[in-house]
Amino acid sequence: MSDDPQPPRQELDALQKRIRELEQLASEPEAQEKLRKMYSLLEDMKEGESPDDPSAAEPAPPGAWQRVLLARHPQRPYFLDYVQHLFEGFSEVHGDRGFGDDTAIVCGMARFQGQPVLALGQQKGRSTKDKLHRNFGMAKPEGYRKAIRVMQYAAKFARPIFTFLDTPGAYPGIDAEARGQAEAIAYNLREMARLPVPIIVTVIGEGGSGGALGIGVGDSVLILENAIYSVISPESCAAIVWRNSGKAELAAEALKLTAEDLLKMGVVDEIVPEPPGGAQADHRAAAALLAPVLERCLSEAAQLPVNDLLDRRYQKFRKMAQFWTGE
Amino acid sequence: MAWFRKEKKPLESVEGKRVHTEGLWTKCESCRQIIWKKDLEANWNACPRCSFHFKIDARTRLRLLFDGEWVEHYSGLASTDPLQFKDLKAYRERLSQMQKKTGMNDAVVVAEGRLEGRPVVLCAMEYNFIGGSMGAVVGEKITRAIEMSLAKRVPLIIVSASGGARMMEGVVSLMQMAKISAALARLDEARVPYISVLTDPTTGGTTASFAMLGDLNVAEPGALIGFAGPRVIEQTICQKLPEGFQRSEFLLEHGMLDAVVDRKDLKTYIARALEFCTWTSDKAGSAAAGAPPAP
Numbered sequence: 001m002s003d004d005p006q007p008p009r010q011e012l013d014a015l016q017k018r019i020r021e022l023e024q025l026a027s028e029p030e031a032q033e034k035l036r037k038m039y040s041l042l043e044d045m046k047e048g049e050s051p052d053d054p055s056a057a058e059p060a061p062p063g064a065w066q067r068v069l070l071a072r073h074p075q076r077p078y079f080l081d082y083v084q085h086l087f088e089g090f091s092e093v094h095g096d097r098g099f100g101d102d103t104a105i106v107c108g109m110a111r112f113q114g115q116p117v118l119a120l121g122q123q124k125g126r127s128t129k130d131k132l133h134r135n136f137g138m139a140k141p142e143g144y145r146k147a148i149r150v151m152q153y154a155a156k157f158a159r160p161i162f163t164f165l166d167t168p169g170a171y172p173g174i175d176a177e178a179r180g181q182a183e184a185i186a187y188n189l190r191e192m193a194r195l196p197v198p199i200i201v202t203v204i205g206e207g208g209s210g211g212a213l214g215i216g217v218g219d220s221v222l223i224l225e226n227a228i229y230s231v232i233s234p235e236s237c238a239a240i241v242w243r244n245s246g247k248a249e250l251a252a253e254a255l256k257l258t259a260e261d262l263l264k265m266g267v268v269d270e271i272v273p274e275p276p277g278g279a280q281a282d283h284r285a286a287a288a289l290l291a292p293v294l295e296r297c298l299s300e301a302a303q304l305p306v307n308d309l310l311d312r313r314y315q316k317f318r319k320m321a322q323f324w325t326g327e
Numbered sequence: 328m329a330w331f332r333k334e335k336k337p338l339e340s341v342e343g344k345r346v347h348t349e350g351l352w353t354k355c356e357s358c359r360q361i362i363w364k365k366d367l368e369a370n371w372n373a374c375p376r377c378s379f380h381f382k383i384d385a386r387t388r389l390r391l392l393f394d395g396e397w398v399e400h401y402s403g404l405a406s407t408d409p410l411q412f413k414d415l416k417a418y419r420e421r422l423s424q425m426q427k428k429t430g431m432n433d434a435v436v437v438a439e440g441r442l443e444g445r446p447v448v449l450c451a452m453e454y455n456f457i458g459g460s461m462g463a464v465v466g467e468k469i470t471r472a473i474e475m476s477l478a479k480r481v482p483l484i485i486v487s488a489s490g491g492a493r494m495m496e497g498v499v500s501l502m503q504m505a506k507i508s509a510a511l512a513r514l515d516e517a518r519v520p521y522i523s524v525l526t527d528p529t530t531g532g533t534t535a536s537f538a539m540l541g542d543l544n545v546a547e548p549g550a551l552i553g554f555a556g557p558r559v560i561e562q563t564i565c566q567k568l569p570e571g572f573q574r575s576e577f578l579l580e581h582g583m584l585d586a587v588v589d590r591k592d593l594k595t596y597i598a599r600a601l602e603f604c605t606w607t608s609d610k611a612g613s614a615a616a617g618a619p620p621a622p
């Protein structure tokens with residue numbers, strides 16, 4: 001591409017910036033319209049550039065897509081792997097007492113460093129059979145209802161709660177809709193905001209939109225180094241804006257879904273490091289890196305009187321993303 | 328045909344108007360009837376023939392529900408494009424286009440006024456503004472509305488018309504669901520009434536947060552209401568969805584809504600609910616039901 005007559009990207013960027021400034025100054029709509037056309041023309045030129053051309057590449061930090069792949073890595077530790085390494089005496093509690101037992105969310109009583117706690121999380125499957133059994137970690141309303149029912153049981157006996165997020169999203173199906181998927185998630189968001197016990201949330205893999213958030217309201221929100229948290233999957237985003245799910249890599253960058261991005265935006269409190277190469281390389285080591293962070297977050301939260309705890313939780317989400325101007 | 332015209336004078340004037348008023352006619356999406364827009368407006372923007380409910384904008388909604396004047400709040404809040412999101416078009420550009428088109432800074436109006444004499448805080452979402460999607464501004468305005476409602480002890484009404492969380496503000500949009508729901512928990516504890524009105528369409532993160540958290544959740548007829556959009560579901564299950572799936576009547580049948588109410592009856596229904604929630608036997612209290620207590 002060295003004989004490509006196109007000006008380098010930096011020049012295009014500079015031109016676009018200048019056009020933007022002129023647009024601010026221009027008062028006639030006609031002039032503004034012309035400037036906007038020029039702007040998009042330059043935009044098209046940029047898009048025409050080959051991504052293989054290193055001089056044309058954005059100096060963007062590599063890796064959003066890499067992170068997506070790691071977060072979904074088939075050998076990545078799932079919720080029950082962490083249970084095995086972090087907790088003792090895990091005893092599962094099933095069912096929503098209304099419709100069924102959703103195996104995509106697992107809840108259980110356990111001991112964390114000697115103390116009784118509740119642990120729950122979305123569970124993906126590793127073998128094909130297991131994947132189907134867990135519905136690929138995509139919960140239905142009964143899963144969210146089981147989760148809040150068991151969390152309320154924990155709160156009644158003043159037991160802290162650990163939740164682990166790892167789902168492509170809430171299940172988008174006819175039965176889930178008919179039983180009120182949206183209501184189930186909404187109810188959890190409201191009730192988790194006021195459960196009078198510490199809740200420590202960890203995004204361990206894929207934080208897939210509302211389906212993840214449905215068990216994701218708490219006093220601390222942690223994320224593993226290679227986990228992601230997003231409003232929409234990169235594939236769906238690409239399908240919507242580029243009408244091409246093949247552009248998922250671009251979408252992954254645009255969505256700012258990596259741990260670093262989320263920390264910068266104040267959506268998560270802390271990034272938990274993973275073993276070299278990623279958590280899939282060594283489950284035990286990944287859990288060992290997470291354990292002290294969970295312990296610290298829990299002891300911080302447990303020190304607070306309940307009212308302060310709930311106030312802090314409220315303010316935490318209240319402050320999320322004060323990105324506006326005016327007034 | 329002169330004699331005919333003379334006999335049917337009103338018709339003549341209508342015919343005369345038809346010539347000059349092209350574009351003042353519209354076709355019903357449901358029954359294909361051609362309707363004069365004036366007739367449509369006079370009928371609460373529902374088809375006079377089949378009662379199909381047309382989408383209405385936020386300001387029309389305020390006019391339908393408030394008794395008279397209202398005071399708007401937080402209209403200056405505008406997105407700062409936290410992600411610097413860009414797809415085929417820069418989000419910033421999309422925003423300014425929408426702002427010009429709708430005369431609004433973002434997809435919701437927050438206003439205080441009276442509904443059948445009772446003071447209320449009303450949030451009306453604007454579907455024409457990026458599909459009524461919820462980013463930081465919508466989240467912040469609704470949260471402020473809830474906090475105002477709580478501080479003044481004035482009932483809250485949110486009329487949803489929204490495709491859900493706004494993709495272009497990423498996970499920040501998602502967190503608005505948690506933020507608003509937490510505020511609603513406080514309103515709930517204070518026992519200040521909240522009526523959620525779901526209109527066409529209400530999906531995604533909007534449904535999965537405040538729209539389903541009312542003391543009452545009522546919908547207009549025929550509104551698309553759900554978590555996942557119909558296309559996403561079709562792609563997942565690889566089959567066509569049944570007729571009427573995810574419409575108000577479907578949700579009512581499945582126990583997910585408290586009522587489906589025609590637009591023309593909506594104000595009365597809400598007024599009755601507010602009376603139910605705030606009525607007291609004390610005469611002085613009853614007159615001031617729903618009003619903030621004297622400081």
Ligand SMILES: [Zn+2]
Binds near residue numbers: 358360374375377379
């Ligand atoms: Zn009709």
